[in-house]
Amino acid sequence: MPAPLTTPAAATVFTMVLTQGPVSRVEIARRTGLSSAAVTKAARPFIEAGYLEELEATDRPGPGAGRPASPLAIKPDREFFAGVKITDDELIGVVTDLRAQVLVGAHRPLTTSSPEGVVATLADLVAELLAADPAYRQRCHALGLAVSGDVDKAHGMVRYSPFLNWRQVPLAKLAAAATGLRVTVENDVKSLTVAEQWFGEGIGASSFALVTVGVGIGCGLVVNDRIVAGSHGVAGEIGHIPVGGEAPECHCGGRGCVEAIAGTAPIVTAVREALGDAELTIDAAIDAAHAGDVAAREVFARAGHAIGLAMAAMANLIGPERIIVTGDVQGLAAYDLFEEQISRSFASQAFGAAADCRIFLRPRPFEQWARGAASVAIQTFFTLQER
Structure with a gap:
């Protein structure tokens, strides 16, 4: 059954309850600038279709302001x-x-x-x-x-x-x-x-970035409460910011891309060459670096430097309130090997107040x-x- 969504006001009201509810009609009107009548009209079809419900009144708008407010809430099932x-x-x-x-x-x-x-x-x-x-x-x-x-x-x-x-x-x-x-x-x-914008760490932030570390280096951007999609559907591709000069070559056809330095495959290749072990896996590379192997640690430090430069370039352009760093299991297993160099390179390259952007590490399994x-x-x- 299609959702009862016919107007921008309906989309606004439902989205607010979905992502920030339970919330009263009075509060919805205050936050959105819609009139109370418009909020009620927008919410009614969702209530009738079973997507929203009214909870028992929990608070009063103020002395002499009428009956208690009844929050609207999602019926999740x-x-x-x-x-x-x-x-x-x-x-x-x-x-x-x-x-x-x-x-x-x-x-x-x-x-x-x-x-x-x-x-x-x-x-x-x-x-x-x-x-x-x-x-x-x-x-x-x-x-x-x-x-x-x-x-x-x-x-x-x-x-x-x-x-x-x-x-x-x-x-x-x-x-x-x-x-x-x-x-x-x-x-x-x-x-x-x-998922982060509607249901996670991005709630309450009008602008933020999500950076993923692992097989590839990716970035999702939210600016003024909207996902930045780009006119051709490509935006936030910090993995393909060139930070390494003419080398190494990237699968995208470019050269010196962050992903060609800090992705899982190039890290494995670099550690194999450094340690002279053609059969080395990413897990073994991480273990060698954690065990203190200088050559292996240098590979991860170079990767962290590339990621930090790309994050700084993104912060200088977009000015996000926060950057959430996540990735696949292997990427996060190695994150402590990147972390110091990411922070150092980010701080050295971020311009002015962009350097104050808070960075959060949030592990996210594939589920x-x-x-x-x-x-x-x-x-x-x-x-x-x-x-």
């Missing part, structure tokens, strides 16, 4: 959403409620990276997730997919995903046909940024990236301009 994070070797899926709380999760290994093979496995995974509770199948109509790379969200197209070796894949169309759900496809870092995909599905479901 009114609608469920599926989200899947697609990696090069695995699918991680979740079902969430309206507040993006994860209710059930599952993993499926990928034996092929072909779009057809991935979509077939995806359909099986989604069927398994929705079978966990009859209510999921009845009240889940939307699926969000998070993919690394250049994604055209408006058309559901993966234009380029280096880790899957995909180009111009109409993923939303393929996944919708396979699952029967409405499908939204978004870049994985932007998906995680949406949270799948939650990010579900969050994009929630946002799309209840955001007028996306419909």
